[in-house]
Amino acid sequence: MEMKQLVAMVTVAEAGSVTHAAQMLHIVQPAVTRQIKTLEDELGVVLFDRTRQGMVLTSAGEVFLLRARRALQEMERARTELTPQTGDVTGLVSVGVLESLLDVIVPPLASSVAKRFPGVELRIMSGFSGYLQKWLDDGVVDIAVLYNLADTPAMRVKPLLSERLWAVAPADAGLLPAEPVTWDRVLRGPLILPILGHGLRTLIDKARFDIPIEPKISLETNSMSVQKQMVLAGRGWTILPGAGVARDIQEGTLSGAPLAEPRLSRSVVVGLQRAARIPRAVEAVNAELLRVSRNLVVSGAWPSATLVDAPKQ
Structure with missing residues (x-):
């Protein structure tokens, strides 16, 4: 299994067609088709149904897509972390945010991260709380801002505000x-x-x-x-x-x-994966997320919220 096969598979899934995927990847269409077919042969499953409306993921394809995205994300993170640096915090950090919190949190967070950690590439994903929890469990996002959730075996949660x-x-x-x-x-x-x-x-x-x-x-x-x-x-x-x-x-x-x-009211929390090692970039963005959120509440920019203290361990 090669990285270019994973890239082709993810791109076709997102584009919905081999033609569009080939244009996005700047390669010829037969090359994309060949990479998908080789990957399916290696896995022993069909990843896409070829329909008149385009390429539609099979149930096996949906399962594999999640793992392929995570593998590509981890490879990108490893590349940035292993590249010789001058001590600055660098890397890719994906943050999942509830739709209802996007307007209030994302603009100041993005601005603050860009200013304080210019070597960090920030990705924002929006979804319902249940999706965010699943994405965090599966490693699709590194940090999730969600609500009414306690610690789980795969996730540690910090209460943020009410x-x-x-x-x-x-x-x-x-x-x-x-x-x-x-x-x-x-x-x-x-x-x-x-x-x-x-x-x-x-x-x-x-x-x-x-x-x-x-x-x-x-x-x-x-x-x-x-x-x-x-x-x-x-x-x-x-x-x-x-x-x-x-x-x-x-x-x-x-x-x-x-x-x-x-x-x-609802309890807004910040969730992180339970892991032996949290990348420096994830730690930095998480700390910045907590700082920005607290400042929004204290300044009155988040008038519906009050800060809460995390329970003592």
């Missing part, structure tokens, strides 16, 4: 961050909510369990972006983590306020 959930409404509703809004007011109108089974939906349903008002749900979605777009379109109010709407409220496109009793 974040209140907010009611989010059109700007003309006049909700104010300093004035909590009652559940009675929120539940009286139509709501755009996460789908059943989504972590936020579970929190919402649990909090309103004892409130004798059955909400009128106008739309369910697994996308925070869609929730905000539907509020802007006048389809109703929604409930989201404050970090996900802080910029919208600041710009005046939406209004929002924390929910009154029962208060609704």
